[in-house]
Amino acid sequence: MDTPADIEKAVAALRAGGLVILPTETVYGLAADAGDPRAVAAVYAAKGRPSFNPLIAHVADLATARRISAFDARAEQLTARFWPGPLTLVLPIAGEGAVCDLARAGLDTVAVRAPAHPIAHALLEAFGGPLVAPSANRSGRPSPTTFADAMDETGEAAAAALDGGPCAIGLESTVVALLDEPRLLRPGAVTRAEIEAVIGPLSEAEADAKRSPGRMTRHYAPSLPLRLNAEERLPGEVWLGFGRQGGTGFNLSPDGDLTEAAANLFAYLRAADRADGASGIAVAPIPDAGLGEAINDRLRRAAGFVG
Ligand code: AMP
Numbered sequence: 001m002d003t004p005a006d007i008e009k010a011v012a013a014l015r016a017g018g019l020v021i022l023p024t025e026t027v028y029g030l031a032a033d034a035g036d037p038r039a040v041a042a043v044y045a046a047k048g049r050p051s052f053n054p055l056i057a058h059v060a061d062l063a064t065a066r067r068i069s070a071f072d073a074r075a076e077q078l079t080a081r082f083w084p085g086p087l088t089l090v091l092p093i094a095g096e097g098a099v100c101d102l103a104r105a106g107l108d109t110v111a112v113r114a115p116a117h118p119i120a121h122a123l124l125e126a127f128g129g130p131l132v133a134p135s136a137n138r139s140g141r142p143s144p145t146t147f148a149d150a151m152d153e154t155g156e157a158a159a160a161a162l163d164g165g166p167c168a169i170g171l172e173s174t175v176v177a178l179l180d181e182p183r184l185l186r187p188g189a190v191t192r193a194e195i196e197a198v199i200g201p202l203s204e205a206e207a208d209a210k211r212s213p214g215r216m217t218r219h220y221a222p223s224l225p226l227r228l229n230a231e232e233r234l235p236g237e238v239w240l241g242f243g244r245q246g247g248t249g250f251n252l253s254p255d256g257d258l259t260e261a262a263a264n265l266f267a268y269l270r271a272a273d274r275a276d277g278a279s280g281i282a283v284a285p286i287p288d289a290g291l292g293e294a295i296n297d298r299l300r301r302a303a304g305f306v307g
């Protein structure tokens with residue numbers, strides 16, 4: 001675990017415009033000062049990410065969120081219930097320069113989240129302002145859910161790195177836009193039903209592609225082709241099971257537990273991708289209820305289908 005000295009070193013790196021590998025409860029992030037366009041550009045470069053993709057501004061607390069975005073009653077209700085935690089809100093931008101244009105990809109909106117992970121929280125508090133922290137993978141690859149995977153992906157670009165052990169959730173945050181009608185931009189660890197229980201029905205309309213550029217078709221992709229809803233493993237395939245669907249290989253959750261499956265998803269995709277001599281990955285059907293919506297969204301993107 002990391003000491004206060006490690007946090008201080010990471011803060012110094014951020015103040016100097018450097019990047020920091022950061023554990024959160026969702027996935028490992030590559031953090032930079034959200035107000036420093038050079039540092040944000042370095043994040044895009046390290047990830048090889050198309051620069052029209054806006055980043056989430058991570059904050060230590062509600063006060064910071066209210067300072068950088070136009071909070072409304074729905075935002076207050078949702079954050080009272082789910083913050084700190086894996087829920088990102090897209091709101092109109094407010095304040096001056098705390099989240100630079102480049103971090104927002106030029107949009108007049110900002111995505112805000114307060115992570116619950118103690119190390120992420122400690123870093124944000126010590127830094128004293130918003131940090132962008134997109135997943136620490138190179139663009140299009142599965143998000144890192146362990147320190148080793150994060151270091152493998154973008155460690156070379158980081159001036160400091162904080163080890164928080166494996167990520168408890170293992171899936172990216174849910175993204176909800178509160179601009180007009182509330183809209184689910186990205187399913188994630190907080191489920192649609194949990195959000196609707198607080199603010200009522202989410203709009204069914206397909207999100208405008210410009211408003212949610214992160215919803216690219218092929219995303220979170222391993223190098224091997226994925227075959228979804230597979231009933232069995234074909235010759236040459238690596239098996240990625242769920243529940244009792246048998247076969248040797250990997251199993252996201254032998255007990256059919258969606259929370260466990262979410263936590264294992266990216267690490268097992270990576271492990272399956274490294275299997276010797278394999279020509280593809282066969283993935284068992286995952287029920288679409290609750291967290292299953294987010295798991296299936298990531299699997300469809302990894303397989304190259306529109307989500
Ligand atoms: P990541 O930082 O990799 O977890 O991805 C951030 C997600 O939030 C992507 O799906 C982005 O498209 C989405 N996002 C960030 N900022 C905005 C914004 N201002 N409007 C809409 N979506 C956003």
Ligand code: MG
Nearest residue numbers: 134135143172
């Ligand atoms: Mg990502």
